Amino acid sequence: MAHYVYFLASRKHGTIYIGYTGNLARRLFEHKSGEIEGFTKTYAVTRLVYYEVFEDIVNCKQRERNMKKWKRVWKVQAIEKENPEWDDLEYLLAP
Helix, strand or coil: CCEEEEEEECCCCCCEEEEEECCHHHHHHHHHHCCCCCHHHHCCCCEEEEEEEECCHHHHHHHHHHHHCCCHHHHHHHHHHHCCCCCCHHHHHCC
């Protein structure tokens, strides 16, 4: 089973949220539909701008914890290396 660390953003160069999940499509739907109370709902952070795939949940959780400690500039660099326009990558999750 795959596990994911993901970055959501409110817009290009906007607010960034980092999380992890075992089902990225479902989790993204929960964020976009407002089912999840808290930070992402309050700040409208719903655009999937970056993600990494892991086979091991332990490595996935550790990567997420490490990334949450990163300076904002490092997060922006990671996003822009793979997704310079901060496009919503949700379309990549379609079956």
